[in-house]
Amino acid sequence: MKPLLLIFLISGAAAVRAQSAREAAPIDLTGNWVSIVTEDWRWRMTTPLKGDAASIPYKPEARKVIDAWDPAKDDAAGLQCKAYGAPAVMRIPGRLRISWQDESTLKIELDQGRQTRLFHFGAKPFQMPAASWQGYSAARWEAPASPQGNGLPVGISPRFGAHSRSLEVSTTDLREGYLRRNGVPYSDKATVTEYYDLFQEPGGDTWFTVTTVVTDPVYLYTPFVTTTDFRKEPDGSIFSPAPCSTR
Amino acid sequence: MIRRGGFFASLAAIAMSLTPAHAQVDFSGAWAPLFHEDLPERIPGPELGDYMGIPLNDAARLRADSYDADRISVVSEYQCRPHGGDYSMRGLSNMRIDAVIDPVTQQLVAWHTRMGFQEMERTIWLDDRQHPGPLAPHTWQGFSTARWDGNMMNVYTTHLKENYMRRNGLPRSDRATFTEHWIRHGNYLTVVTVITDPVFLTEPLERSQSWVLDPGQRMGRDICEYNQEVPKPRPDYVPSHMPDTNPFLKEVAEWYGLASGVLRGGAETMYPEYRQKIGKPEQPKEKCDRYCNCGAADNPTCLVAPRSSR
């Protein structure tokens, strides 16, 4: 009896291990998406006035940088993409194409700034790439919360939340950039945690919301949390790649 | 003994792998709203004439253009009016969420929310009950039922009283319904709200907002009593602007250096391609001088007056 039991357990465990990130995906984020801008409108749809950092929980150190913003200088220095880094790029009104680059890499192509983000499932590389606008994004299908943080059950009662439908992404190794197009800064010590959640509306529309948590010990006194919403489109016919712009 | 222990360990392993995936998340606790988006609108308040990003129709536009903010003091019945169930999730005050547990089955049957502002209370039923019929009274918070989809709670609310989409006169009718999608990630709660209003919207209005768990918060009472504070010029006086006469509708464009056309809102203003249509501001401006440091360390709740009000 015992040998059969062990064979069953081993084969079951082997079957679980064989699933790729793509196969294990509890939600399907692939497709074409458009950002719907109903919040932070004038900070996203237009370039806000110099010095306007409303809603951002910035430290006094950031104010000097905010007031010194000079788009012409950024242009001259080839820093047009400073506002298109991972902490901010999802806030820029535009369209996305999401697809699987391979079984363990989810790719997001953004038409604004012609940016590409790669979400890597699995172990991080031994040598991390150099800091970049998009940094390195480590992804996983979010596990249920556990007091011990290791996903194992604690205590003798059954547990909630065994079926998460969220994508969790942690991004590091960022170049310093702007949280907004008008020069509200984040430093190269900033990290980003994102949660992608998919839902359907009764009318048939499919949406996802990304909750973005930017932590920056240099410029933010508390994590900066935004939620950005995208609606699925039938195709990518309106996907309109445009270069980065300082304005 | 070792063999017996190994056998029981195997049983435990099987039990773990076969545990049904209960699709519930605990939302209970004290939550503080995060105002990292639209802080000036959500705390000091939206400015007159600002309909940017709202998919409103002409009827809503005229209603909002006619709105006179005196109405909420002169019409004393409005003084203590709370937010609707949809708007209350935009924050403005802290929230406490309690689980309502059936004492016999110990199953969760509802979530009960309470906001500090105007002591707004709401029940979200999870027991598959029916919504009331069309003749039942409407309430500010409406009637809400919900279902789980994995770790997301999807809520549907009907039976709302007439209220507003923004506190600058943008109306929301009593025929509106709204859905919500609640997700908790660690100590963050995200609530997505989608309002469908056949009277005032051409498309659903979707907004999302976040809360952070705040166990140290203390929610007291907020008891409102209304009173006639401003004498009315006549008994049947209701403040409003005649159509096309409201002088305040373009202030926002001047304050923020915007083209005045963007203020009029409409569904097209929600889409990225609208950026190509935004004209030049009638009164260009270079530097911010209003609400510039809202949310900063020295002005976290934006209660300090703008640097210049005009």
Add this chain to the structure above:
Amino acid sequence: MSILLKTVWAGLALVACLTAQQPDFDKVDMQVQHVKGGVYMMTGAGGNTAVQVGNDGVLIVDTQFAPLAQKLMTEIRKLNRGPVLFIVNTHFHPDHVGGNAALAQMIGAARGPGRSDGDAPLKIVANENVLNRLTQKVPNQPPFPDAGLPVDEYFTPFKDLHMNGEAVFLYHEPKAHTDGDSVVLFRGSDVVVTGDIFTPGGYPFLDVEHGGTVQGEIAALDHILELTVPAKTQEGGTYVIPGHGRICDEADVVEFRDMVVIIRDRIQDMVKRDMTLDQIKAARPTRDYDTEYMGPGSFVKADQFVEAIYKSLTQKSK
């Protein structure tokens, strides 16, 4: 055309309009909702009926259409088997008084020859202008049945009675929806019945030809707001049974009153600028309220509402 003839034609048009709203009565379901205390609302076709029940028996406010009388009585008897002592009419329109005679006859028949003389007779109560309107001769229309006439009329600003353990007030609201409107307050149950002064989801029908005016309508709505007291967070408390539509409370009446005042103000402004009625209609002063107030159940169109307000205002200024 003489004023008398105009009134007669207006009466014919009104009857035609209201009877055109009548559904197939066989298919009408009488819906019953408990409102508060001893008061229920019954909705079938025509206006809402309010029913107060208790140890004394039954008081009915408004009786819908005659063919629904049996359905109405069946539902009432599920709530209370005591005597029907009062029928109160909020105004004279057929969708609110149509069942008077049929109910009275049912009640009279139930009393029968074997009943003791101790039974109190049914009283049908309304403002005297309701009786006056119902007894007016209208050409080609049969006279209103005697059995349904509100012969226990009142002509004072208000009337009170005590029924089922609570005070019941009838307030005359002059020149509001009509010239004979009554608002009924059940003081203990904390419920107000408004008749067609308040019709959430539909513009009010200002029956100018029968004494209705916008000024009186607004004054009546203001009075309703004086009678209502909300509970916590400005909802609940005093419940309001409207002439048509769902159970409401003070906040719903405020929105409705504000709508009437704002549209009145707009039209008043246009009258002051010497605009004609056609010009005012073309300006569409109700356009931001139309979708909300011309719902599936309402029958007053925007132009009718505008015209009624215009007539009220210009009649006053003459």
